[in-house]
Amino acid sequence: MSKTIFLVDDSATILMSVSAILGKAGYSVEKAGSAEEALKKLNAGAKVDLLITDLNMPGMNGIELIKEVRKLPAYRFQPILFLTTESQQSRKAEAKAAGASGWIVKPATADDLLNTIKLVLR
Amino acid sequence: MDELTATFIDESRTLLAAMEGGLLQLEQADAGDDNVGGIFRAAHTIKGGAGVIECRFIEAFTHIVENVLDRVRAGDIPVSPGLVSVMLACCDHIGALLGVLVAGQPAPPQEVAAEGDALRAQLGQWGDDDGQAADCADGSTVPLSEAVTASGGGVVSSDAWHISVRFGTDVLRMGMDPLSFLRYLTTLGEIVTIETLADAMPDAAEMDAESCYLGFEIRFQTRAGKAEIERVFDFCRDDCALHILPPQSKCSDYLQLIQELPEDAMRLGEILVRIGALTQAELDAGLAAQAQPTSVEFDGDESGARAPLGEILVGQQAVRQEVVDAAVLKQATVKDRKIAESRMVRIQADKLDQLIDLVGELVISGASTHLFAQRSGLSELMESTSVLSRLVESIRDAALQLRMVQIGETFNRFNRVVRDASRELGKDIRLAITGGDTELDKSVVEKLGDPLMHLVRNAVDHGIEPAAVRAERGKPHQGTVRLNAYHDSGSIVIEVGDDGGGLAIERIRAKAIARGLIAEDAVMSGAEISNLIFEAGFSTAEQVTNLSGRGVGMDVVRRDIQALRGTIEVRSTEGVGAAFCIRLPLTLAIIDGFLVGVGSATYVVPLDSVVECIELQETTTGRNYLNLRGEVLPFVRLREMFEIGGDVPARQNVVVVQHAGQKAGLVVDRLLGEFQTVIKPLGALFQHLRGIGGSTILGSGEVALILDVPALLALVTSAEEKLVSPAPSRGRPSGTPDSQHLILQPSE
Amino acid sequence: MSSILQVRQAVPAVLAGSQPVVRDDAGSLQYLTFSLNSEMFAVGILNVKEIIEYGGLTQVPMMPAFIRGVINLRGAVVPVIDLSARFANETTRISKRTCIVIMEVVEGEVRHDIGIMVDMVSEVLEIPAADIEPPPSFGARIRADFIDGMGKVAGKFVILLNIAKVLSTEEISTLAAVYPGDARNPHLDG
Structure with a gap:
């Protein structure tokens, strides 16, 4: 059974491109355009092997999302990656403190992305 | 154009509109952190998207814009009218670049490129020379590798890397499995030997099953460099103790390692020998050398110097976190949430139209089925078709609701129009928007742009008087153009008003008589005369400006509104102002x-x-x-x-x-x-x-x-x-x- | 209201717009011929979408008489023009053989379906280009610009209609606007 990766990003461009890469690599992809939507889906019991979220989103941001997800029993130990950029290094620690497993630095190549996923997926 | 590029263009246009709206707000009101944050985020997302679709010219330009905005956000650059103007021009330029992308051109044509260069030069005054500094904050690898090379002593005989790792207790709670790292490590090379250390494991009574107490000493053979090996542990490096010694490291390096690791030195020494990192002789020699005070002092100094650095870094991050948290709180306004929700699903408009068409057909055939059922006189059939009818009705409402959009976005476009037009005319005019959350059918909204543009420009151009006249009339210096929307018994009402001079009734009357629209002795109320401006061929503009007097009359506006099954009328009080009132059906479907x-x-x-x-x-x-x-x-x-x-x-x-x-x-x-x-x-x-x-x-x-x-x-x-x-x-x-x-x- | 003849489902806009008729190798043109007030007319086959029985017509008030009304053509509302009324102000009398020919009219980038009422549909004919005479300057009793040419079929003349002119939406809608009953001010007196 293929692993399900849950992508959260307010940029439709990112959602579409990343899910295309993941889909091609054989993963199932679940998408959400905001942290609020993501939480709603997770609360509804979406089966997720890995969550990848953007940090900078309108409304609830990625860090708050990570904190909330870690409160959900089913997702306490699931890997969570966040998307960040070179200029946002300072937020890495914040996101890690919130419970993130790791990060992907944008712009990332498909290989970077898939390698990182391979690292964190069980 | 592929779907991804289309998505990017669509998204970027939305973001540009948001950015422009934010900038105009910035110009008018205080520089709220949430607003600046939003503007920055828009530029940031456009840049990111451009990177994804590999549109370098948009990415490069937006990157510069983003950097300047980042510095505005950080408070390094004060908000000034000059900055806002340049930023607005940048928005326009990004829009133009999107146009280049849409046209499928590989690079911007000369005039667009020249415009970009000019803007780059202007942005230069807020140069981002120290923008790189922050990027190095994460360079914790640097001192580590320096430490490796800085130490002295003989080279050990081992030809493999030595990796020593003690995971942080929270690694599981971070969603990571220590085994993941080891498994991933094997994609780089071969684990020659491995020794698991469970020394940190407390007594069973104190042990927390969710915590990790493990460490590993690994001999690793690979062609990869140190940076690559380190990258494997990137995600846990801040929480774990990681030491990587290259092949043929100096003996003293191992000794330093032993010192730094939490376990007992003798036990570690044994382990290192056992896994083949060191020979017993090397260990002994090293331990002897360690007795030299200078070396120990040196090591102590270094670790002592490093700790505060870490603290400083953490300290910096803490400060940033507060700033960010405050900004985030302010962002969490209802409006932002609505935007977030409206972005949840993106559907191509024609797919939605297709759905509405199908629902329409469903309604029609449902009605026909219901009719046949009634004719049949079968009560069970009639009952079941009436259940079906109710469902169809719900589906219809839900489907139509999908196409309902707030008019706010359309209204907000006029901020820029009013700003630019009033500057051009040397007038001080403010646009007051109310009822932006009023919803109406997307297909209606799309066709409203032109008539609204005409009315707004008309208000700016002919409605609001020049400052001197306003002063004479005892009106505030700043003129106001109003856009308002509300629902009224199945219609949406849109008002375009101004506090300008109002319609000159006598002039309209005279013109209408001159044009043969009314008889000279016609008895008409002021309202009736005002509404003559919608007659074909009627134009009150005495001089043609480049704004609204382009020979397009109010008759065109009325025709556009009528085409939407709507009506338009004008109420005016001379010297006080005028208001155009548009009534439209909520849906066209x-x-x-x-x-x-x-x-x-x-x-x-x-x-x-x-x-x-x-x-x-x-x-x-x-x-x-x-x-x-x-x-x-x-x-x-x-x-x-x-x-x-x-x-x-x-x-x-x-x-x-x-x-x-x-x-x-x-x-x-x-x-x-x-x-x-x-x-x-x-x-x-x-x-x-x-x-x-x-x-x-x-x-x-x-x-x-x-x-x-x-x-x-x-x-x-x-x-x-x-x-x-x-x-x-x-x-x-x-x-x-x-x-x-x-x-x-x-x-x- | 069943379809008598399904001529074709759709024609690419480009083709329908630029080429009113099919021309085979011999330079022949294909036409649908029909009769109207005992006169023979023809339209280029590429403009014809289908032919249906007359019926199910809904009158549209406040419109000139030559606009007979609208019909439901598989979910689309299609106007029906009374050609006889358009040509000569004589309303067509409905008979068993009255048909509605659904035409596709291309104006600019817009395509409209418009139905025309005819007394009887005859056949699809090939008329060689050599057998087509230019329209007479007078004497045809219908407007010269409505005629593309006069086709000779079995020793008789058939009037080849210029459908773009006959069914010009611009002209018809303008005529409707100045309809003598004046749509804007209908009679209210009782």
Whole structure:
């Protein structure tokens, strides 16, 4: 059974491109355009092997999302990656403190992305 | 164009509009952190998207913009009118670059590129020379590798890497499995030997099953460099103790490692020997060398110097976190959430239209099924079709709701229009927007842009007086143009108002007479004269400016609004201001209708405009008003109006309709009940037909016409006016000839 | 209201717009011929979408008489023009053989379906280009610009209609606007 990766990003461009890469690599992809939507889906019991979220989103941001997800029993130990950029290094620690497993630095190549996923997926 | 690029373009245009809105707000109000954050985020997302689709020219330019905005956000650059103007120009430029992308050109044409270069030069004044500093904050690898090379001593004989790792206790809670790292490590090379250290494991009673207490000493053979190995542990490096010694490291490096690791030095030494990192001899020699005080002091110094650095880093992050948290809190306004929600799903508009079309067909065939069921007389079938009808109705409402959008986005576009136009004219004008959250059908919104643009420009150009005149009239220096929207009995009302000079009634009258629109002795109210500006060929602009006086008159605006089944009227007080009031149906697709029959024909009256139905009490013939509970209700007989033959039935009914506060009756033969009406446009042949708003298909397959209540009411109202105040000579626009037959009998 | 003849489902806009008729190798043109008030007319086959029985017509009030009304053509509302009324102000009398020919009219980038009422549909004919005469300057009793040419078929003349002119939405809608009954001010007196 293929692993399900849950992508959260307010940029439709990112959602579409990343899910295309993941889909091609054989993963199932679940998408959400905001942290609020993501939480709603997770609360509804979406089966997720890995969550990848953007940090900078309108409304609830990625860090708050990570904190909330870690409160959900089913997702306490699931890997969570966040998307960040070179200029946002300072937020890495914040996101890690919130419970993130790791990060992907944008712009990332498909290989970077898939390698990182391979690292964190069980 | 591929779907991804199309998505990027669509998204970027939305973001650009948001960015522009934010910038205009910045110019007017204080530099709220949330606003600056939003502007930055828009630029940031566009840049990111451009990177994804590999559109380098957009990415490069937006990157510069983003950097400047980042510094504004950090408070390094103060907000100034100059900055906002340049940023607005940058928005335009990014828009132009998107245009280049849409056109499929590989690079911007010369003039666009030149524009970009000019903007880059302007952005240079807020240069981002120290923008790199922050990027190095994460360079914790640097001291580590320096430490490796800085130490002295003999080289050990081992030819493999040595990796020593102690995971942080929280690694599991971070969603990571220590084994993941080891497994991933094997993608780089081969683990020669590995020793697991569980020394940190507390007594069972104190042990937390969710914590990790493990460490590993690994001999690792690989062609990869140190950076690559380190990257494997990137995600846990801050929480774990990681030491990587390259092949042929100096013996002292291992000794330093032993010192730094938490376990007992002798035990570690044994382990290192056991896994083959060191030979016993090397270990012994090293331990002896360690006795030299300088070396120990050196090591101590270094680790001592490193700790505070880490603390400083953490300290910096803590400060940043507060700043960020505050900004985030402010961002969490209702409005932002709405934007976030509206972004949840993106659907191509034509897919949605297709769905609405299908729902329309579903409604029609549902109606036909219901009809057959009723004819069959089978009660079970009738019951099941009425359940089906209710469901279809719900689906219809839900589907139409999908296409409802807030008008705010359309309104906000005018911030820029008003700003630029007022500057050009040397006027100080503010745009006040209210009711931006009012929803209406997307297809209506799309067609509103042009007429609204015309009205707003008209208000800026001709409405608001020059500053000198305003001062003379005792008005505030700053003029106000208002955009407002609200729902009113099944319609949406959009108002474009200004506190300018209002319409010059006498000038309009004179012009209308000159153009032959009205007779010289026409007796008309101020409101009637004002509304003459919508007549074809009428333009009040005395001078042609490059803004609105381009020969396009208000008649075009009215035509556009009528094409949307709407109406427009103007209210004006000379010297005080004018307001254009547009009334539109909420949707162009499906409405609730009320079926009426006249002769063999069936008509649909939009249910929203139906007030009640009463039986017509014929007392005197030829009387076209009735007493509705003490109120004079004028009515039209559809049979006569539509020239429908056949015998008039003994009993007729009156459908009382209302629009914009006016009531009238429609006399029909039969009342046939409510009907979900899928609007089918009548097409270009009937574009000049007034009084009929469209058509629909009944359950029987027959076409029924939909009555345009506002247009019908306009006819009845003019009849009513004659009834209330019979004037000897009423002026009316030519083209609507004076109709003597409209004069009614005096009231009893 | 069943379809008598399904001529074709759709024609690419480009083709329908630029080429009113099919021309085979011999330079022949294909036409649908029909009779109207005992006169033979023809229209280029590429403009014809289908032919249906007359019926199910809904009258549209306040419109000139030559606009007979609208019909439901598989969910689309299509106007029906009374050609006889358009040509000569004589309303067509409905008979068993009265048909509606659904035509596709291309104006600019817009395509409309418009039905025309005819007394009887005859056949689809090939008329060689050599057998087509230019329209007479007078004497045809219908407007010269409505005629593309006069085709010779079995020793008789058939009037080849210029459908773009006959069914010009611009002209028809303008005519409707100045309809003598005046759509804007219908009779209200009782």
